[in-house]
Amino acid sequence: MSKMYFTEEHELFRKSLQDFLKKEVVPHIEKWEETGTIDRFIWKKFGDMGYFGIAYPEEFGGLDLDLFYTVILLEELQKINSGGFAAAIWAHAYLAMTHINKEGDQRIKEEYLSPSITGDKIGCLCVTEPFGGSDVAGMRTTAVKDGDHYVINGSKTFITNGVYSDYLVVAAKTSPELGNKGISIFVIDRDTPGVSSVKLDKLGWRASDTGEIAFDGVRIPKENLMGEENKGFSYIMQHFSLERLIMGINAHARSEYAVEYTIQYMSEREAFGKTLDKFQALRHSIAEMASEIEMSKEFNYSVARRLDKGEYVVKEATMSKLLSTKIADEVAYKCLQMLGGYGYMEDYPLARLMRDSRLGPIGGGTSEILKEIIAKIIIDKKEYKPAT
Template identity: 75%
Template sequence: MSSMYFNEEHQLFRDSLRNFLKKEVVPHIDEWEKKGKIDFKTIWKKIGDMGFFGIHYPEAYGGSDLDIFYTVILQEELQRINSGGFAAAVWAHVYLAMTHLNAEGSEAIKQKYLVPSISGDKLGCLCITEPSGGSDVAGMRTTAVKDGDSYIINGSKTFITNGFYSDYLVLAAKTNPDIGNKGISIFVVDRDASGISATKLNKLGWRASDTAEIAFDKVKVPASNLLGEENKGFSYIMQHFSLERLVMGINAHARAEFALEYTLNYMSERTAFGKELNKFQALRHRYVDMYADMEICKAYNYSIAARLDKGEYVVKEASISKLKSTKMADDVIYECLQFLGGYGYMEDYPLARMLRDSRLGPIGGGTSEILKEILSKMVIDKKEYKLKV
């Protein structure tokens, strides 16, 4: 841990969080992974009571309003329990759904949805991606048509983390389809609203989390559930991409670090041809290469987190974080599994699950291909994206 970014209070928080996860979460992970369902009724409230959901949010709503490196610690420690699904359920709730409630929600919305989200009494999800096009946010087809003091929503969303069991949905829809991305609005919708149906998706990894496809058939939503201004949704989504992408970059360096720690311990205990694996030069040098790549990504991610915490608009840097860190994590975990030989391929060892879970990194939250095109526009074409306030 670098003293440049972390102090004694950060360390105390890390210790408290690590102990909590070890006691309250780790014993249930294998069961949740097999069932494909987290026991939200028990664990969510416990997390809320510990204040872990509110570290990033204002004290007025039950949060702690702490600096971003508490968020970094939360993400890093969640990766150490080796369940990408559980980690995703937490950060999708805290840094996707709740981000919009806090930034664009009215006072009434914050009291109804943000407060219980921080306390662990409600679970949220963010619904943007659609079956017709994952990364093409501007091309979404879900519509919200004004009808008196309500909106009528029709359409579908897919690949939604927490989409099956959430209590509410933060939803993007076209309120003016004729003007493209300038006609998108954001709403908060209660799960029990008539016309909502969800189907769980069967995934390669992230087995513990519920990922869903959700259909909206004439769903009536009060106009007061509009987040921010009508037709400003696309700019709201863009504003929050920096945090989302950086979180995924941090997740990536943290799971790579955990994989390396586990693998080094295995190498020190496993022998071949009369000596420990960590004594073979070829393996030692490959390990050091991977360790160096992880350290470079971690240091970069910390530096971008510090800039984001100061209020800088770091969409380019956060995009680089996600692009490079997720690729690094995939490469490192693939090699670490190889170091374990046949045992790496066994489900009784952590690398098999970690390999599956890590593979979503370059896909979710904007594919690597899309990020490269965005970065091409910024780096080569000199296009500037400005934070709108």
């Protein structure tokens, strides 16, 4: 492991995390994949171990550690081969909780961030809509002020933790006439009257509860507005860098897992009197994949270090997600092929990995949208700036 990015303390953390996942998570993965429901006890165990508090202030029970502890958490979650479980964990810890931490006031942090860190509350981030997709500015959900309350109407879809979470971080238009300059961010309790959800049936990420959520006349106190009214779009854009880098790191980690598993399989499987790892065509394919993964990983580490220093890395994080997820899909496809018929069997890990990997170029901004963002930066010289 690169000493440029990881200290001895990082590696001790990685080993401890690996032991925890092997003991507490892996034995339950098959059940959670089948049922689409992650047992509640595991959230509390993650909280007790401090894993939800890695990036958050000590004032609220966090550990306030550098971003490479998060990198380790993401990498090791990918290597237990359940994209759905991994997504449920990081969507809570780095999508919902990021907004609570960055835009929430003292009361909101005490009521939502602290119990999120301990694993007593689970959050989800609600931005994508049935008619909007990657078009965040085109959202239709509204929040209309009514005295000391806001009344929220609309719907969200493809929301990770959208069914079983305890609270929702919701983007809604407070001034629809202003377009993307009229979006605000709110926190809403799951049991608020008018909130309902339906679980979606997915190709992959089977362990996670991806939901479609409806808001029908949902009344919330005006104090549940996070940050400034009509500043929500800039908050969302600012945090997209972290989300996209997370998905890039996820991609290089599952690619690494796929190749490691395939090499092990090839060393044991014989054909025509020799093991598969002795066939030049297969060896060279492995060499090519390993090279692409290494380049992807090194780039992602570099971006993570810059983000950790406070740099605004919207271009680099977008590139990370675009290329890392593309490489991951190609690696999953090629590795499955190397297992032949066994690769197609659910008893072997690559069938699930390929299904889970396919969401990489879709979630958190499709590859097509990312290409246009990069094109605007490179060709049109557009500058994306932090929220002020």
